Amino acid sequence: MAKPGRPGAGKGKKKGPLKGTGGHSRKALEGKGPTPKAEDRAWHVAGKRKAAAERYAAAGGKGRPGAAPGQGQRSPSKAKSSDDTEIVTGRNSVLEALRAKIPATALYIAQRVEMDDRVKEMLAIATHRDIPVLEVTRPELDRMAGFDGVHQGVALKVPPYEYAHPQDLLEQIIDRGEMPLLVALDGITDPRNLGAIIRSTGAFGGHGVILPQRRSASVNSAAWKTSAGAAARVPVALAGNLNATLKDFKKQGVFVLGLAGDGEVSLPELELADRPVVIVVGSEGKGLSRLVTENCDQIVSIPIHAATESLNAGIAASVALYQVATLRTTKE
Incomplete structure (x- = not known):
C-alpha cells in the first residue's frame, strides 16, 4: 500500500534526463577563471571611475580625472547641445563680449540703427574676426531679445557659456x-x-x-x-x-x-x-x-x-x- 504524501506537496513525474544538463557539475568544478580587476568590472566603483575618466579624456578635458575626490578631480559642467546658442543683447554687453574674443557666430544690427562709437567698434571687431554681420528689422530683434529684452539695436549670437571649475x-x-x-x-x-x-x-x-x-x-x-x-x-x-x-x-x-x-x-x-x-x-x-x-x-x-x-x-x-x-x- 502506497504511503500518502505530505498534504500540498506535489510529486512530479520523472521524464528522464533533459538534454544538455550533463555538463553542469563539470563546469561548476572548473570555476569561472581569475577574478577580473576592480576597474574592469563595470558595476564596481573603480570601474565607473575608470569609465568616467576615459569619457573625460575623450572629450579633451584637463586636470586629473582619475584623482580621488578633493584632489583635483573635475566634475562635468552643465551639458548642452551643440546648437544651444545664446543671444547677447545691449550695446555694452555685445561690445564686451566681442572685446573678450568670445567665439561669436553672428552680429545682428537693426536697420537704420544709430551709429555711435560702440556700434562702430562692434562692426570693426566683427569685420576683423570675420564674424557675419546681418542687418535685420527691429521686430526681428525684439523676437530674438525676448519679451523683456532691451537690445538697443544690436544682438550677438554666442555659443553656450563655458563654466570654470x-x-x-x-x-x-x-x-x-x-x-x-x-x-x-x-x-x-x-x-x-x-x-x-x-x-x-x-x-x-x-x-x-x-x-x-x-x-x-x-x-x-x-x-x-x-x-x-x-x-x-x-x-x-x-x-x-x-x-x-x-x-x-x-x-x-x-x-x-x-x-x-x-x-x-x-x-x-x-x-x-x-x-x-x-x-x-x-x-x-x-x-x-x-x-x-x-x-x-x-x-x-x-x-x-x-x-x-x-x-x-x-x-x-x-x-x-x-x-x-x-x-x-x-x-x-
Whole structure:
C-alpha cells in the first residue's frame, strides 16, 4: 500500500534526463577563471571611475580625472547641445563680449540703427574676426531679445557659456599672488540677480562667482544683459556640490562668510576681510540653506533700517563686496 504524501506537496513525474544538463557539475568544478580587476568590472566603483575618466579624456578635458575626490578631480559642467546658442543683447554687453574674443557666430544690427562709437567698434571687431554681420528689422530683434529684452539695436549670437571649475579658479588666483575674493550663490534662481552679482563682483575687485550645478540660475542671455558685459571678464565656476566645494576651500585657507539678516557679526565689524574669503549669498526668500550655514566660518549681517525687511540678493552681494574691498584698501 502506497504511503500518502505530505498534504500540498506535489510529486512530479520523472521524464528522464533533459538534454544538455550533463555538463553542469563539470563546469561548476572548473570555476569561472581569475577574478577580473576592480576597474574592469563595470558595476564596481573603480570601474565607473575608470569609465568616467576615459569619457573625460575623450572629450579633451584637463586636470586629473582619475584623482580621488578633493584632489583635483573635475566634475562635468552643465551639458548642452551643440546648437544651444545664446543671444547677447545691449550695446555694452555685445561690445564686451566681442572685446573678450568670445567665439561669436553672428552680429545682428537693426536697420537704420544709430551709429555711435560702440556700434562702430562692434562692426570693426566683427569685420576683423570675420564674424557675419546681418542687418535685420527691429521686430526681428525684439523676437530674438525676448519679451523683456532691451537690445538697443544690436544682438550677438554666442555659443553656450563655458563654466570654470571652482578649484581651477582658486588655483589661478593663488598662482597670480592675489588675495582670493569670491562669491558663491546658494539658491539664486533669477538670472538677472546672477547678472547683477557678476557685475558687482567685477566692479569691486572680486575674482569670480561660483554656482551650484542644481537649483541655480545659469549664465544665459538675461544674465549677460544684466551684467552689462561683466560676464565676459568675470569667470563663473560651476560646483557639482556647493557644500563639498566650500569644505575644500576651507581646507586651503579660504574663509567662508555667509550673509544673513540674523548674522553673528555685523559687516562693518568684519575682521576677515584681509584674508582669502568667499561670500555666500542665499535667496531673498529662503536665505542660506542649513548645510551651507553649517559650513560657514561666520554668518555676517548687513545693518539696515528696521522698516526694511531684507535686501535683494544682488544688492546684498554688492554691499558686502564693497565693504570687503574698502577694508582691504584700508589695511594695505
